[in-house]
Amino acid sequence: VLARLAELLGPAKVSFASAERIAYSQDRFPLSLLWTRAGEVPYAPDAVCWPERIDDVRAVLALAAREGFPVVPYGGGSGVCGGTVPVRGGVVLDLKRMNRLLAVRDEALLCEVEAGALGQHLEEALNRRGYTSGHFPSSMYCSTVGGWLAARSAGQASTRYGKIEDLCAGLEIVLPGGEVAILKPVPRSAAGPDWRQLLIGSEGTLGVVTRAWLRIAPLPEARRFLSFRFPSVPSGLQAIRKVLRRGLRPAVVRLYDPLDTLVGVSGGLKGGGVLEAAKVELIERAKLEVLAHPEWAAIAGRFSSGCHSVFVCEGDRELSALEARAIEDAALAAGAEPRGEAPAEHWFRHRYDISYKGAPLFREGAFVDTMEVAAPWDRIETLYERVRAALAARAFTLAHFSHAYLDGCSIYFTFAALCPSERETRERYLECWRAGMEATLDAGGTISHHHGIGLLKADFMRREIGPFLDVFCALKRAIDPRGVLNPGKMGLP
Ligand SMILES: Cc1cc2nc3c(=O)[nH]c(=O)nc-3n(C[C@H](O)[C@H](O)[C@H](O)COP(=O)(O)OP(=O)(O)OC[C@H]3O[C@@H](n4cnc5c(N)ncnc54)[C@H](O)[C@@H]3O)c2cc1C
Numbered sequence: 001v002l003a004r005l006a007e008l009l010g011p012a013k014v015s016f017a018s019a020e021r022i023a024y025s026q027d028r029f030p031l032s033l034l035w036t037r038a039g040e041v042p043y044a045p046d047a048v049c050w051p052e053r054i055d056d057v058r059a060v061l062a063l064a065a066r067e068g069f070p071v072v073p074y075g076g077g078s079g080v081c082g083g084t085v086p087v088r089g090g091v092v093l094d095l096k097r098m099n100r101l102l103a104v105r106d107e108a109l110l111c112e113v114e115a116g117a118l119g120q121h122l123e124e125a126l127n128r129r130g131y132t133s134g135h136f137p138s139s140m141y142c143s144t145v146g147g148w149l150a151a152r153s154a155g156q157a158s159t160r161y162g163k164i165e166d167l168c169a170g171l172e173i174v175l176p177g178g179e180v181a182i183l184k185p186v187p188r189s190a191a192g193p194d195w196r197q198l199l200i201g202s203e204g205t206l207g208v209v210t211r212a213w214l215r216i217a218p219l220p221e222a223r224r225f226l227s228f229r230f231p232s233v234p235s236g237l238q239a240i241r242k243v244l245r246r247g248l249r250p251a252v253v254r255l256y257d258p259l260d261t262l263v264g265v266s267g268g269l270k271g272g273g274v275l276e277a278a279k280v281e282l283i284e285r286a287k288l289e290v291l292a293h294p295e296w297a298a299i300a301g302r303f304s305s306g307c308h309s310v311f312v313c314e315g316d317r318e319l320s321a322l323e324a325r326a327i328e329d330a331a332l333a334a335g336a337e338p339r340g341e342a343p344a345e346h347w348f349r350h351r352y353d354i355s356y357k358g359a360p361l362f363r364e365g366a367f368v369d370t371m372e373v374a375a376p377w378d379r380i381e382t383l384y385e386r387v388r389a390a391l392a393a394r395a396f397t398l399a400h401f402s403h404a405y406l407d408g409c410s411i412y413f414t415f416a417a418l419c420p421s422e423r424e425t426r427e428r429y430l431e432c433w434r435a436g437m438e439a440t441l442d443a444g445g446t447i448s449h450h451h452g453i454g455l456l457k458a459d460f461m462r463r464e465i466g467p468f469l470d471v472f473c474a475l476k477r478a479i480d481p482r483g484v485l486n487p488g489k490m491g492l493p
Pocket of ligand 1: 149156205450451
């Protein structure tokens with residue numbers, strides 16, 4: 001079968017080399033980083049393919065359906081839930097050679113792009129033509145359009161532009177067996193259920209996305225930066241709600257809890273070059289001590305003075321000025337202290353650095369991960385308290401609120417721990433996830449706002465969607481009777 005694959009695609013598009021098979025055995029799922037640290041490769045594909053056009057994708061899927069081998073679609077491999085881990089071997093299909101921006105339609109404000117385009121490349125190409133995608137995940141440099149759609153990604157400015165499911169007007173998808181389905185771009189439609197929305201978020205289990213039509217926006221004319229220190233989490237949330245209820249849509253809204261505020265301030269000093277190398281080293285050592293003793297976090301939290309926040313408004317010059325004034329009014333009314341533009345500008349300049357700081361902790365034997373949950377406004381504080389309590393008992397835990405909408409918002413927990421042995425580290429890691437997911441579901445929240453399900457959250461899908469998991473299984477059987485597409489993910493059999 002593998003020889004047939006090489007014949008079909010040609011040698012430049014297929015590899016059976018062990019280096020590549022190992023490289024594609026994992027994504028940015030922290031558990032898989034623990035495997036790497038221990039020198040383990042529990043799963044590996046039998047081959048890696050790099051299709052260059054839709055016919056290559058069709059050929060691989062047709063062969064897979066005939067012969068019954070698994071195919072795992074792969075974009076940037078930046079997923080953090082193990083979505084691309086080839087748990088049953090087979091072929092990893094890396095879409096990154098299908099990366100062209102095919103068209104920009106000014107009147108419709110749409111772009112047509114191949115699924116393997118990297119976020120940053122797409123944004124740069126759009127900027128050159130005077131537009132923006134409005135989609136800025138922190139993984140901008142290493143994630144693709146197909147991966148965004150597959151995992152229901154959110155950019156940092158989703159409050160203004162929406163998540164990827166709001167930005168997607170149409171898509172082209174290759175179904176198992178090789179059939180191509182095009183869901184053409186339309187503004188809205190009443191022609192039955194919205195199949196786009198069913199396929200977005202299916203994480204490569206129902207088809208391979210090869211092309212998408214995304215909504216775009218003119219490059220913003222102006223940008224405003226604001227930051228405040230709120231006395232507490234509830235006062236900050238109240239101000240954010242007030243702004244949104246006035247019909248305003250700032251691009252970025254971020255409120256940090258007291259501990260994240262405290263840690264962020266020392267990080268900010270470091271970034272500003274205020275501390276020399278020896279002091280930085282000292283802070284790094286202190287961090288490791290704290291990770292080994294999560295209970296110290298409660299004491300550290302007492303030294304924090306309130307909640308830092310960052311707002312960015314962008315778009316039309318007059319409207320963004322108006323929006324900035326309304327934010328200031330709401331913040332002051334909630335008792336916040338203005339901190340000027342500089343902290344928000346600093347965040348903006350470093351908005352893609354922040355997520356790459358985990359590696360040193362893994363090197364030191366610790367783990368760090370993030371849990372992005374969401375709930376309606378009337379459940380948000382309960383969600384915060386319950387998940388924080390569940391995680392803080394097991395790991396050093398920070399949180400910020402972002403991706404705010406009229407009806408609710410997301411909470412992004414960062415948690416890290418250092419245990420005496422590798423075995424205990426893994427147990428603690430899985431325990432954090434179990435406790436955090438249960439707490440989220442108990443509080444009425446969703447187990448994922450934008451990272452998806454993959455392997456990591458598969459066991460919680462039954463509680464998240466109830467009988468619709470059976471409907472999802474039936475749909476999977478109908479579309480993919482031999483179960484070749486990304487098997488073992490999302491709670492599907
Ligand atoms: C440092 C860092 C920061 C991050 N920040 C954010 C953030 O701000 N917002 C956010 O939403 N996420 C973020 N993520 C998570 C990740 O970037 C997203 O989940 C992203 O959508 C994954 O895209 P990818 O191209 O890397 O997909 P991959 O990791 O390659 O794949 C993800 C899933 O999609 C499937 N898939 C990939 N391509 C296709 C395709 N063409 N057709 C069908 N299925 C496909 C895969 O099989 C897998 O199940 C971050 C990750 C990292 C490491």
